[in-house]
Amino acid sequence: MINNIENLTYEELLEKFKTLLKTNGLKYTAQREAILKTLFDNAEHFTPENLYLLVKQSYPELNTGITTVYRTLNLLEENNIVTSISFGSQGKKFELGNKPHHDHLICEKCGDIVEFEDEQIEKLQEEIAKRYNFNLTDHLMQLYGVCQKCQKN
Amino acid sequence: MINNIENLTYEELLEKFKTLLKTNGLKYTAQREAILKTLFDNAEHFTPENLYLLVKQSYPELNTGITTVYRTLNLLEENNIVTSISFGSQGKKFELGNKPHHDHLICEKCGDIVEFEDEQIEKLQEEIAKRYNFNLTDHLMQLYGVCQKCQKN
DNA sequence: CTGTGTGCAAACATTTTGCAAGCAG
DNA sequence: CTGCTTGCAAAATGTTTGCACACAG
Numbered sequence: 001m002i003n004n005i006e007n008l009t010y011e012e013l014l015e016k017f018k019t020l021l022k023t024n025g026l027k028y029t030a031q032r033e034a035i036l037k038t039l040f041d042n043a044e045h046f047t048p049e050n051l052y053l054l055v056k057q058s059y060p061e062l063n064t065g066i067t068t069v070y071r072t073l074n075l076l077e078e079n080n081i082v083t084s085i086s087f088g089s090q091g092k093k094f095e096l097g098n099k100p101h102h103d104h105l106i107c108e109k110c111g112d113i114v115e116f117e118d119e120q121i122e123k124l125q126e127e128i129a130k131r132y133n134f135n136l137t138d139h140l141m142q143l144y145g146v147c148q149k150c151q152k153n
Numbered sequence: 154m155i156n157n158i159e160n161l162t163y164e165e166l167l168e169k170f171k172t173l174l175k176t177n178g179l180k181y182t183a184q185r186e187a188i189l190k191t192l193f194d195n196a197e198h199f200t201p202e203n204l205y206l207l208v209k210q211s212y213p214e215l216n217t218g219i220t221t222v223y224r225t226l227n228l229l230e231e232n233n234i235v236t237s238i239s240f241g242s243q244g245k246k247f248e249l250g251n252k253p254h255h256d257h258l259i260c261e262k263c264g265d266i267v268e269f270e271d272e273q274i275e276k277l278q279e280e281i282a283k284r285y286n287f288n289l290t291d292h293l294m295q296l297y298g299v300c301q302k303c304q305k306n
Numbered sequence: 307c308t309g310t311g312t313g314c315a316a317a318c319a320t321t322t323t324g325c326a327a328g329c330a331g
Numbered sequence: 332c333t334g335c336t337t338g339c340a341a342a343a344t345g346t347t348t349g350c351a352c353a354c355a356g
Contacts, residue, residue, distance in 0.1 A: 027330050027335055048321080065338045070321065105287055114285050121277050125296055128274075132267050133301035134258050141294045143278055148286035180310055180355050201346080218313045223346065 005081060005098050010040050013081075013098065020079055034059040035072045039082065045093035048073060083138065103141040114147070158234060158251045163193050166234075166251065173232055187212040188225045192235065198246040198266045201226060238266070238295070256294040262303035 005013055017036055021028050038055045039046070046054075052069040055062075073094055076082040084092045103121075105114040121141070129136040158166060170189055174181050191208045192199070199207075205222040208215075226247050229235040237245040238257060246266065256274070258267040274294070282289040 025335080029330075029336065031337075063338080067322085067339080068337060071336085105282065105285055114287075116281055116285065118277065118281055121274065121281075124271065124274050124277065128269055128271055129258065129296055129298055132258055132269065133304075134260070134267075134296065134298040135304055136296060136298040137261060138297040139295065140297070142292065143282055143287065143289060144291040144293070145282055145287040145289040147288075151286075151288055178310080182311060182355075184312075216313075220314080220347080221312060224311085 005096075006100055008098055010037070013040060017081065020081075026075075030059075030062055031064045031068050032072050032075075034062055034064060035069060036076070036081075039076075039094075039096045040098075043096070043099075045095045047093055051094070103143075105143045105145065105147075158249075159253055161251055163190065166193060170234065173234075179228075183212075183215055184208075184217045184221050185225055185228075187215055187217060188222060189229070189234075192229075192247075192249040193251070196249070196252070198238065198248045200246055204247070256296070258296045258298065258300075260300035260303055261297050262299055265300055265302075267300070 005016060008016070014033070014036065017032075018028055020026075021032075034055050035051065038051065038058055041058075042054065044050075048066065048069050051073070052064070052066040055064050055069065073082060073084075077084055077094065081097060082094045083097045084094045100117070101122075102115040102117050105116060125139055126136060158169060161169070167186065167189065170185075171181055173179075174185075187208050188204070191204065191211055194211075195207065197203075201219065201222050204226070205217070205219040208217050208222065226235060226237075230237055230247070234250060235247045236250045237247045238259070246264075252268075253270070254275075255268045255270045258269060260266075278292055279289060
C-alpha cells in the first residue's frame with residue numbers, strides 16, 4: 001500500500017510503482033508503465049474505455065488490451081495510486097491521486113467548477129465516521145448552486 | 154415535476170403520483186403503485202434487483218417484471234420522487250425522497266449504506282458557499298469507508 | 307377504441323474470467 | 332526456467348429495447 005503520492009514527479013511516482021510491484025511479487029511490464037504514464041501526462045478523469053483508447057494511441061506498438069487497462073486500474077486503485085469517482089449512472093472515472101484532496105462547488109447555470117478545501121469539514125467527516133464505526137477511506141462532496149456571475153444574469 | 158414530498162403520508166404521496174401521471178398522459182397501473190408502495194413501506198436503499206424481488210414477493214399476483222421496475226424507477230427519478238446513489242460499475246441504489254435531507258456513509262466492501270444528518274456540516278456548507286458567493290441549491294456528500302462488520306473480516 | 311404499459315426475450319454495455327502463449331526476473 | 336502477465340474470446344453483470352398482447356382511460 002502506498003501512502004501518499006501527492007506532488008510527485010513522474011520519476012518518483014514510477015519508482016513507487018516499481019517498489020510496489022516488487023514488494024508484491026508482481027512484474028514491471030511495458031503495458032503497466034504505459035498506463036501509468038498516460039494517467040500522469042493527462043490530468044483528467046478517465047473511464048476505462050477512454051484511458052484504453054488513449055494508451056493505444058500513445059503506445060500503439062504495445063497493442064494493449066482493454067483487459068489489461070481494467071486489471072491495471074484495479075491494481076492501482078487497490079494501492080491508492082488512482083482513485084475512482086462515480087459520475088452519474090455511467091460507470092466510473094479514475095484519476096491519478098497525485099493532487100491534494102479537494103472538493104467541488106459546481107454552478108448549475110454555467111457549469112463552472114470551483115475547487116475548495118475546508119479543514120473543518122474534513123474533521124467533521126472523521127467524527128461522523130467514528131460515530132458509526134466506519135473506517136473512512138474517502139469522501140465525495142459536491143455543492144451545487146449558482147455562482148456570483150450567473151446570479152446577475 | 155414534483156417539488157417536495159417530505160413527510161407525506163402514503164395517501165398523499167400516491168395522490169401526487171397520480172397527478173403526475175395524469176399531467177403527463179401516463180397511466181395509473183397496479184404495477185406502478187406496487188413499486189411505489191414497496192418503496193414507501195420499506196425505508197431502504199434498493200438496487201433495482203432487490204426492489205424487484207421484494208415487489209414480486211409482496212404482490213405475486215401482479216407478476217411484475219424487472220423491466221417494469223427499471224422503467225418505473227427511471228420515471229420516479231426523473232420526477233424527483235426517488236433519488237439514486239451511484240456505485241459506479243456496480244449499479245445504482247434508489248431511495249424514496251420523502252425524508253428530510255441526509256447524507257450517506259457507504260461501505261466499500263459490502264455496499265451497506267448508513268444515513269446520517271449533521272447540522273454542523275450543513276452550516277459549514279452554507280459558509281463555504283458564501284465564501285465563494287454561490288447561491289446554494291443542493292449538495293451531495295458521501296463518505297466512503299469500511300463498516301464495522303467488514304473490518305472484522 | 308386508442309395508445310400507453312407490460313412481460314418476455316434479445317440486445318447492449320461494461321467488467322471479469324478462463325486459457326494458452328509470452329515474457330520478466 | 333518459473334510463474335506472473337497478456338490479449339483474446341467467452342462469460343458474467345447490469346440495464347435497455349423490440350415486440351405483441353393487455354388494459355387504462
